[in-house]
Amino acid sequence: DSGVTQTPKHLITATGQRVTLRCSPRSGDLSVYWYQQSLDQGLQFLIQYYNGEERAKGNILERFSAQQFPDLHSELNLSSLELGDSALYFCASSVGVGGVRANVLTFGAGSRLTVL
């Protein structure tokens, strides 16, 4: 157990629908990252939050949005889902402040989304 909790583990839904993925960071970590990994592909950076505020943005579609709440958990909202959105979505957390290990990432087990 990495300490990063993601729910749900698996999600099957239809095109056009909306889903919410949830992530609780490791205790003490202030920064949360979201990555998308399609089948046998690399890790595509979506977005990063630090202590409730957006810190960096990657190739996140306009149909996707995220936020980090005061208790530091984060949610990734995916709407108007398309077949191509099927992927494994990872959340990772880090300490997120200055220092050598500020952005060393601890990953959750991932949420596997299947869009039919």
Added chain:
Amino acid sequence: QQPVQSPQAVILREGEDAVINCSSSKALYSVHWYRQKHGEAPVFLMILLKGGEQKGHEKISASFNEKKQQSSLYLTASQLSYSGTYFCGTAGDSWGKFQFGAGTQVVVTP
């Protein structure tokens, strides 16, 4: 911009060595290496911050040439447990927009 990794894949016999390279077109603050086993989440291996500095994890070591914006991961005397996909990750500053390379799949056979 994503760092570029090479090779895409490598097949080794137990005990053989391999090198995985990671390069970036941008100045780097740090380079991280992660390993993802099939069906699992990526796991942090090591971080490199200074030019020429080497770190190690088991018999896996890495170097970082800051001037060339390149890092190399060395798998020495490979073991079956080394199989997986290795990702380098880079950041332009101390935190934020942490990007991964496309990954290098490593298969170690008996």
